[in-house]
Amino acid sequence: MSGLTAHGFFRAIVQTRGNLALQAYGEFCGMKGKATSFDIAYLAGVSQSTVSRALRDSPAVNQETKDKIFAIAKQLNYKVDKNASNLRKQCSGTLALLLFEDPTVDDSQINPFFLSMLGSITRACTKRGHDLLISFQQLSNDWHADYEDSKKADGIILLGYGDYIDYEEKLQQLLAQQTHFVCWGAQVEGHPEFTIRSNNREGGRQAATHLLELGYRSFAFIGIASDHAPEFFERYQGYLEVLAEHGIRPQDVPQFDAISTEQAGYSATQQLFAAGHRPRAIFTASDLIAIGVIRAVQAAGLRVPEDVAVVGFDDIPMASFCTPPLTTIQQNTTLAGEMLVVNLLKLIAQESISQTEIEPKMIVRRSCGSTQVTSTS
Amino acid sequence: MSGLTAHGFFRAIVQTRGNLALQAYGEFCGMKGKATSFDIAYLAGVSQSTVSRALRDSPAVNQETKDKIFAIAKQLNYKVDKNASNLRKQCSGTLALLLFEDPTVDDSQINPFFLSMLGSITRACTKRGHDLLISFQQLSNDWHADYEDSKKADGIILLGYGDYIDYEEKLQQLLAQQTHFVCWGAQVEGHPEFTIRSNNREGGRQAATHLLELGYRSFAFIGIASDHAPEFFERYQGYLEVLAEHGIRPQDVPQFDAISTEQAGYSATQQLFAAGHRPRAIFTASDLIAIGVIRAVQAAGLRVPEDVAVVGFDDIPMASFCTPPLTTIQQNTTLAGEMLVVNLLKLIAQESISQTEIEPKMIVRRSCGSTQVTSTS
DNA sequence: CTGAAAGCGCTTACAG
């Protein structure tokens, strides 16, 4: 098929000149268009079907034939055309990662937590021989969730969501279209197997327990605490739970909304103070918020942790570099990325999914005044 | 073509029942396999060629016909099969990003500088309607540089390199295969148009100038200073240049190798001290190194900046969070990512490339003792 | 173990 004219010309040469001409043929292919399986077939003196089988290492091909074909393929620098192969096989060996970001003023900075997730997802994909397509979504009308529809990807990983209420709608759409997808954090109604998430409630409990152990008795929470941000909400609830167990009533724990940015944490803290609250300890829904809180506390002339203790959530790289270093609840992004990929692959292969939850881990640093700091090498 | 049997059955229904049946047909397609352009053609009563033209908004199609086709396509949730379309068009609308990392002990953490590049590259791609494939390279034998050969991508962006000497070989390979690529930082022999880079020499000059202005007179450099890491080497040279202009001889500026990790910076600093040097100011090849240097200085019982001033390079997010906040030379990652994508696209389109260099910018914080801190909102 | 043939779903000359 390929090169019925020009390639045919070279084939004639090959026939008369032998090995040397193979090189000429190869160089020719290097110059104008890539070699195809037909070219290899011609040079090896076999059919194109046999080449295709040999290259995929089918057991139905003679070893000698295989060797010859591999040698020629290598010499021509032949690579299977993925578009043709995918078209025929009706799958792509590719996963798509859709990253939704909270809208920020300066949108050059991505949430560092998602960044490390991105890192581990990429690794997990590579490890399993899959490619990864990445796209940032503006959460506007145009969801590029058509990656699977357009056959560019076999499935989709969803990371981050602006307002969860808006997000849920989109999720339902994916469900209706029978798209293969997994998402981080947000539960899909009726489909727990589509989600990988931290045990956020437990994380909130750990934060509260740590603060209580250090003797604090007045608390606050900074971060959205509603269905608009279910993960934050769960952290908040776990926190309140433990506080309640120790006689501190929810109505005595002021809460101010903040999306996951430093700026939002800063503003919310100003509001907290403006409302007359002076909590001794603040649990925040994320490290980015915590960093903003710390700045606001310091800007108000108070010290962390001497006047106000602060606990974050995530354990982003920055957490250990703030002043003071931030005590936080770590989410294991390596494991999370791994599970996201593994579970999606299982979903695509119609296998059943076992694990979907990740245990949070308390990382003690200086921001709460504890003297027993978690050692991290 | 598609569904000669089952689809044909529905076609019959459509003919007798009209509009309502279109929905049935749509649902049918939703259940088993996606709709194709043939399905739309059938439903619209036109040829498949016309559907294909209409969907790409060809001016050669009647507006009425277009409207009808668009409506049906939407109803069937039709999406062009990219594999088929790419196979036919022989291009992919996709760029591949190959990330090479310095080998680190804990390889879960990616260099934050590359992470922000990744962010801006992704954005730049999205902005131009291209998809982005991402892969981490182990810089072992298997270069996945066959992205273009296998038609998965139209071109490749190279970010990071271990040892530049090893790397250069690979570059030559890409060159020989006529792969379209651009790379960050590393110059390609004879092809300046393939590289986007900071003016590293100028960055080194700025660091030296700043330190001299603050009155320091004894210096050191931490970071590889050889052809194995050309970018670092240039920074070093710019630094030495300015120092030399002020009467400080290169041989009086101790230099210790470090790859771009905190750990390497820490070790190199220990070596510096062990060799008996006590420089008043240290310029480092990267922020990650600088952070390690600061830790080592503090571990030696000295203060930054009172006893030793430290300047970094990159301005990664962490730089503003260290103690003390790090004075550094900023590389504009937003612009860099943008240029990488734009230039690669130009290369693919055979257009000429104008800009390839980015100007570094001094960001003054506390780590050198300056009282005039750069304001960053 | 190997080959001839069909077909994946598009795009694009070519002809009208």
Add this chain to the structure above:
DNA sequence: CTGAAAGCGCTTACAG
């Protein structure tokens, strides 16, 4: 403005 046809480069029954 529209249609019939070829073909992009594979994979995989089917037959031998």
